[in-house]
Amino acid sequence: MNYSVWLLGVCTLGLVACGGSGGGSDPVAGCPNIENPDPTNTDGDLLFDVCDPDDDGDGFNDENDPAPLDPAIPGDFSTPEAILSNDAMALALQEAEAAGYPVVTELGVNPPDLSGYYIREDAAGSFPVNSSSFDQGRGWVGAESRVEQTSNNFIKGAAVSFTSFEPISFSISEGTIVRGDGNSYTTYSRTKGTCTEENSDYEIFSVSITSATVNETTGDIESLRGVSTTVDVAGELTTACADRTTGLRELVGNWSVSEVSVVRKVIPTALSYMCVSDDDAYVPTETWINNDGLSCSCTLEYQLVCE
Ligand SMILES: [Ca+2]
Numbered sequence: 001m002n003y004s005v006w007l008l009g010v011c012t013l014g015l016v017a018c019g020g021s022g023g024g025s026d027p028v029a030g031c032p033n034i035e036n037p038d039p040t041n042t043d044g045d046l047l048f049d050v051c052d053p054d055d056d057g058d059g060f061n062d063e064n065d066p067a068p069l070d071p072a073i074p075g076d077f078s079t080p081e082a083i084l085s086n087d088a089m090a091l092a093l094q095e096a097e098a099a100g101y102p103v104v105t106e107l108g109v110n111p112p113d114l115s116g117y118y119i120r121e122d123a124a125g126s127f128p129v130n131s132s133s134f135d136q137g138r139g140w141v142g143a144e145s146r147v148e149q150t151s152n153n154f155i156k157g158a159a160v161s162f163t164s165f166e167p168i169s170f171s172i173s174e175g176t177i178v179r180g181d182g183n184s185y186t187t188y189s190r191t192k193g194t195c196t197e198e199n200s201d202y203e204i205f206s207v208s209i210t211s212a213t214v215n216e217t218t219g220d221i222e223s224l225r226g227v228s229t230t231v232d233v234a235g236e237l238t239t240a241c242a243d244r245t246t247g248l249r250e251l252v253g254n255w256s257v258s259e260v261s262v263v264r265k266v267i268p269t270a271l272s273y274m275c276v277s278d279d280d281a282y283v284p285t286e287t288w289i290n291n292d293g294l295s296c297s298c299t300l301e302y303q304l305v306c307e
Pocket residue numbers: 041042043044045046047048049052054055
């Protein structure tokens with residue numbers, strides 16, 4: 001079975017991370033909605049800690065940060081430049097290139113607009129090389145995803161992963177940075193993944209760089225290749241979780257390359273697993289008001305309910 005579920009499979013398209021920091025909100029000094037807030041401001045940006053989603057400004061949101069008040073742990077991943085200058089990522093890029101799988105790192109600030117809905121077919125992608133230079137023999141699971149790109153080039157995403165015609169996981173993410181020019185782009189993301197198999201509490205903090213081109217006619221994402229490296233871990237690694245990526249990507253400093261030839265851009269009614277409502281689609285735990293004024297939700301069983 002082609003499987004890479006818990007770390008990479010749950011991340012949309014390879015284009016959106018599963019977690020990461022907030023970004024892209026309008027700059028407002030202090031805390032706009034709190035009266036007399038505690039002025040403690042760890043990272044010295046425009047938001048006080050009490051209303052800053054990422055207190056230390058390292059690019060990992062507080063709830064996804066092993067040390068929310070220490071920017072040295074797991075490191076500064078708040079910008080593409082910071083991710084590129086991280087030692088583990090720099091080594092991963094260098095070794096991936098030496099293995100014949102170079103990953104492009106665009107830094108232009110006029111990337112294509114990736115907003116829309118996408119389908120990555122089950123087993124459409126692969127992991128051709130990793131820290132030990134062998135094919136893991138596993139492919140990406142399928143994914144349906146929603147991408148919202150903000151004006152300052154951050155991406156918010158939601159996705160349902162599937163395999164064997166069943167949905168198997170969902171994710172909601174924000175804080176992925178997109179850079180590029182024309183039709184080519186690179187995304188820079190940071191992720192906390194949690195493996196729950198065999199009652200594991202193992203957490204992996206990783207950063208990823210993924211590049212691709214957008215087909216001007218179809219809007220499809222083509223020739224996608226990315227590298228992801230593990231920068232910190234927490235909890236106890238069970239055998240089941242280690243087996244996911246042959247026990248390598250679960251350890252600090254290890255990396256893997258992923259590739260997908262085509263991720264199709266679709267209209268929402270073409271989606272099978274996300275909850276489609278009017279002209280939009282949602283994943284479990286999301287709620288919204290539909291065009292008829294009804295209160296809707298996408299259930300944990302991936303069912304649309306409006307009342
Ligand atoms: Ca702050």
